[in-house]
Amino acid sequence: MTRLWPEGxxxxxxxxxxxxxxxxxxxxxxRILEVCSRWRIHTRWWEPGQAIWREYxxxxxxxxxxxxxxxxxxxxxxxxxxxxx
Numbered sequence: 798m799t800r801l802w803p804e805g806x807x808x809x810x811x812x813x814x815x816x817x818x819x820x821x822x823x824x825x826x827x828r829i830l831e832v833c834s835r836w837r838i839h840t841r842w843w844e845p846g847q848a849i850w851r852e853y854x855x856x857x858x859x860x861x862x863x864x865x866x867x868x869x870x871x872x873x874x875x876x877x878x879x880x881x882x
Contacts (some may be wrong), residue, residue, distance in 0.1 A: 799879060799880065799881050799882060800879065800880045801879050802876070802877060802878055802879070803878075804876075805876025806822070807874060807875075807876055808821065808866070808877055809821045810875045812829075814873070815868070815873075817829060817866065817868070817875055820866070820875065820877075822877055825860065827858040827859065827860050827862055828858060828860075829857075830856075830857050831856065831857045832855070832856050833856065833857065833863075834854075834855045835853060835854045836852070836853050837851065837852045837853070837870070838850070838853070839870075848871070850870040850871050851867045851868065851869055851870060852867060852868045852870055853865060853867045853878070854866045854867065862880060864877060864879060865877075865878045865879040866878065
């Protein structure tokens with residue numbers, strides 16, 4: 798079963814400013830082994846206060862997770878959006 802967080806779950810990350818190498822989720826550290834794919838979205842830019850500007854990363858971790866992270870490009874926060882099983 799896939800778990801989804803539509804608004805994202807805020808993560809603590811380590812690595813470069815724009816490239817996470819490791820993150821903490823549910824009290825456990827997860828090192829990113831591979832970035833399977835990444836893409837950017839910029840939607841609703843025409844609506845004041847409603848714009849969504851994100852970079853998504855589908856990654857595998859050293860703990861066996863396949864998950865979807867995103868970085869909010871407006872404020873640079875990292876979020877967990879989905880965990881695949």
